[in-house]
Amino acid sequence: MPSLLKAMNSQVGRKIMTGITGVALMLFLIGHLAGNLSIFGSADAFNIYTKTLMDLGPLLYVIEAALAFLFLYHTVLGVSIWLKKRKARPQSYDTYKTKGGPSHQSLASRSMIISGSVIFIFLILHIIHFKFGAEYTTMIDGVEARDLRQLVLEEFQKTWVVIAYVFVLALTILHLSHGFWSAFTSLGMKNQNRSKKIQMTAYAFAIILMLAFIFIPLYIYFTGGQGSLITY
Amino acid sequence: MKLDAKIPDGPLEQKWSRHKKEMKLVAPNNKRKYEVIVVGTGLAGGAAAASMAELGYKVKSFCIQDSARRAHSIAAQGGINAAKNYPNDGDSIWRLFYDTIKGGDYRSREANVYRLAEVANEIIDQAVAQGVPFAREYSGLLDNRSFGGAQVSRTFYARGQTGQQLLLGAYQAMMRQVYEGNVEYFPRHEMLDVVVIDGKARGIISRDLVTGELMRFEADAVVLATGGYGNVFYLSTNAKNSNVTAAWRAYKRGALFANPCFVQVHPTCIPVSGDYQSKLTLMSESLRNDGRVWVPREKGDKRHPNDIPEEERYYYLEERYPSFGNLVPRDVASRNAKMVCDEGLGVGETGLAVYLDFRDAIKRDGLESIKARYGNLFDMYENIAGENPYKQPMRIFPAVHYTMGGLWVDYNLMTNIPGLFATGEANFSDHGANRLGASALMQGLSDGYFVLPATIGNYLADEKPGTRYGTDHEAFVQVEKEAQEQIDRLLNVNGKRTIIDFHRTLGKIVWDKIGISRNKEDLESAIKEIQELREEFWKDVYVPGEKNNYNKYLEFAGRVADFFELAELMAKDALDREESCGCHLRDEYQTEEGEALRNDKDFAYVSAWEFKGLNGKLETELHKENLEFEFVELKQRSYK
Amino acid sequence: MSKEMTIHLKYWKQNGPSDPGHFEERTLDTVNEHMSFLEMLDVLNEELQLDGIDPLEFDYDCREGICGSCNLVINGQAHGPKDKTACCQLHMRNYKDGDKITIEPPRAAAFPVIKDLVVDRSAFDRIIEAGGYISVKTGSAQEANATPIEKEASDASFDYATCIGCGACVAACPNASASLFTGAKIAHLNHVPQGELERTKRVVAMVDQMKEEGFGDCSNFAECEAVCPVGISISAIAEMRRDYVKAVIS
Ligand SMILES: Cc1cc2nc3c(=O)[nH]c(=O)nc-3n(C[C@H](O)[C@H](O)[C@H](O)COP(=O)(O)OP(=O)(O)OC[C@H]3O[C@@H](n4cnc5c(N)ncnc54)[C@H](O)[C@@H]3O)c2cc1C
Ligand code: HEM
Ligand code: HEM
């Protein structure tokens, strides 16, 4: 049988890995959303959440490294699939049209590389923005901790930041509406009878998840961080 | 020339097994010193290449298409026979043998046909082991159906794509040997001639259809598995690339061509709709299991078929042949369709069609079960004819389908040129004057998997292993030169009429005069017309393009040129055979009821024609192989 | 009576792999609605020849939708607009008077153009060669009914086995991937018990060969299923992946 390395580099292996990393990233997003939503909880909830993470110490680095690896691996695969396809069809058609029916060619599926690339750029900026952003401090249970909540609330007062976030998050809907369904097929779980249901679930998942994300900057922006959800 | 069919002695049931025991063998370590050229990758060629390579011979495989998997065998729909007797309905090897001999109207060899019936069972085993997904019952066991002219259920099938599935089995087996390095594979190559040295076939000249280059290949034996010549009619159910070239060039190098006039016309095809028509599409005759054939009783009844009441419908097959009804053999069904149309009862725009009606079957078994059985055929019909056969009867008409004639071979499938073998539809061997449904696949695979791989050893054992004359031998040089000259000649005519135009005109002559029924007067005038048209062809044909490039029209031109010569031989053969038998109906020789009237006293022979020259007309010499019937009694066929 | 139409054709001409190729145009005035698409091209070629112009080369053989020779890309769709229909079975009644039709060859690095619309699909043969079979020597098979096969399994196997090897899946796939073709053969053989023994070896060898030939990866666009003339489902691709994982794990 092929060595694991060779297998992961085969056309099937690569696709399975995009699927696995994609699903892992979706799980991360769910977790990240849950964490982010705590900003609407009690005054300290969000900072307690981030502090708990910080307190993991070296373990956090391991998790972060794993996360970075996931993102990078997923990105490398996505980009390489895209590059290979250009090599596999050096001359494009004069006229090209999808035949519809069972085809999953759509704005979403065709723009995976674009939505993905935007997400990637966003990620870098996002991490610089928050993780390495201004250091406010606050006290939690008598211990000094970083006040990320303050940073988030402040940043989302800026119109351009909110617009940028909403734009990227909307693009992520696109990415996931194909990605969710696609991952099922990549992982060998495609089944003629279920395919429609999976696609519907994918749309629902992508829209609900990302609307929840989008809700955060919009709400903060329009309530000036003073809305009733946000209790001081 | 004395024709020796080399039929082994002994009781019919033991001939093949005894022959296998007695044949000479090639030692395993010597096998790889022998090279065998197999031209054609249909069931016959594909199976043979795979099986011989498995035995250890070095095989070179050629086909015209871009892949071996596309050989014309792929199109067979209905099924393949074998006397497994799974349904327990009284079938046996003997009965399959008997039906085939009788179906062929006693114009085939008993020994060959018996062997075919015997080997058939193994074919099914082989195909199943290769993963061919035959139809199955809920028990998980293989399903059978009854098929054209058989009173037992012995036809194995894979929906309407039996030929495809069997061919893919053979193709895959062959590709395995390509991978192993035992088969060298030359797709998009057309064999243009065979090279004979010291009276033995030693190689071929082929044309690389992509570059146009002529190439020489040497081997210890050459197998032609190049299919039938139905395309001489221009319109037929054969694939567009089917042709007679390989067999014809062998004929011109001295191989005998047997029974060229035996051409089967299939009763259930979609009728012609216009001049532009390039081929005819067959509807599997399994449709006749449930469909009822009829025409209006009144001449010129232009009503919609659904509006014609029961009593005004003429179910002519059921009325004329009460015991077989719609399941009479192909020739009987075709002839009757032509007869009712000649009487003016034909339907459709052209009046050249009869109805095949499923109304009653749908009522009896339900729409779903008819759909399950014939769904893809119905869809195909609707797509082509633009009418829905669930709602109104199909229109069908006979079309040329299969050629029983072909290169003469002995019991070992060897032609009269030592080292030159012919298998599958390309030979004449097993179907006599008419082929039963589902038995061409059986013959192709029996030849390819089981017979040839055994009998070729018997020939090779006497050949010194590794004998090579080299492709610089003058015979190779000479044959290649002739092939090149023919190509140049075609390109240089530079006339005004297109190849298709000529082919269509030739086809019409052959269909009208050497078609479903023939008579002396027509045949004689056909010969004249063919000769004249042939002359014109060589004066006025336009062959476009270059020779050193992919050029399909140049390929066609060569094939049409050969059809022009073959057509004349068909007419001569039909003229010689002053009797009716099987599909060969001479108007002069019929019973009062219009049935074929055989003359066993004077015509129980295989006509084997030898080429003597071509000088405006085809010069030939006829050799007769007398058919002896030791085991069956010759009966007038009756399907009443 | 049948209708005649005027059809404007724009088709690809390329005189060999190294020629860059170009489009040519011609209008046909006598296209009959009952003609098949390829018969329409026959008519085009007759006209071209009578004008002393080299005819347009395209591949075909059976003209019944079963041999898989034909593979034109018509107005940007492999095999044209009709569902589950090879272009040789596409009839002109699907078009209307005055339509403009663009015809291109399948475009893929793994399918180099031989001439005009004729391409070299031998890559498919090599994928089969790599493992698309059950290794059973002639004559060594057991009695056919010795191993019953569930009807469902056998039917499923058949559904995948009907692939005609036309390459439309590659032509239509935005990535020029051969996954549907390869998956179909793997699924065909893996659904019957006879195929079990070589299951893992087969999938690995065929998947490797696919890459070797320069086809693209599969991004699950499912366009291949949409154009496949026999309607092979991309479940075949999913099965190929499942089998591949099993092969790696084992
Ligand atoms: C529509 C249709 C349906 C049929 N249905 C049935 C059925 O249900 N049951 C049944 O038993 N029979 C059926 N038949 C008949 C049967 O399919 C054929 O008789 C049989 O498949 C012939 O197989 P073959 O191997 O002899 O030749 P083919 O399959 O015709 O193969 C010929 C091969 O020779 C090659 N070739 C030819 N000339 C050359 C050359 N000069 N150089 C190089 N290569 C060459 C071709 O490329 C091809 O590979 C049907 C036939 C048709 C037309
Ligand atoms: C939150 C982050 C992300 C999530 C949740 C995510 C999720 C997914 C999922 C589930 C898939 C489907 C996998 C499959 O078909 O098997 C996918 C595919 C893809 N992703 Fe992402 N992705 C993310 C980020 C990115 C990034 C940063 C890129 C960078 C370019 C990217 C590029 C792609 C591409 C190109 C594909 C299509 C792969 C193909 O063509 O087969 N994605 N993604
Ligand atoms: C409204 C939307 C979002 C908000 C409010 C938000 C908020 C934050 C904050 C506050 C951090 C810093 C956490 C820390 O340093 O511990 C962070 C980190 C991060 N975010 Fe987001 N985020 C949002 C959307 C996203 C999206 C869409 C993605 C993925 C595509 C993403 C990926 C990440 C990653 C990878 C980190 C770094 C995690 C780490 O290193 O621990 N975020 N986010």
Ligand code: SF4
């Ligand atoms: S999977 Fe479909 S489209 Fe692809 S080669 Fe097979 S039949 Fe053609």
Ligand code: F3S
């Ligand atoms: S269209 Fe192409 S991307 Fe995959 S699902 Fe089909 S091979």
Ligand code: FES
């Ligand atoms: S020509 Fe055979 S499938 Fe179209």
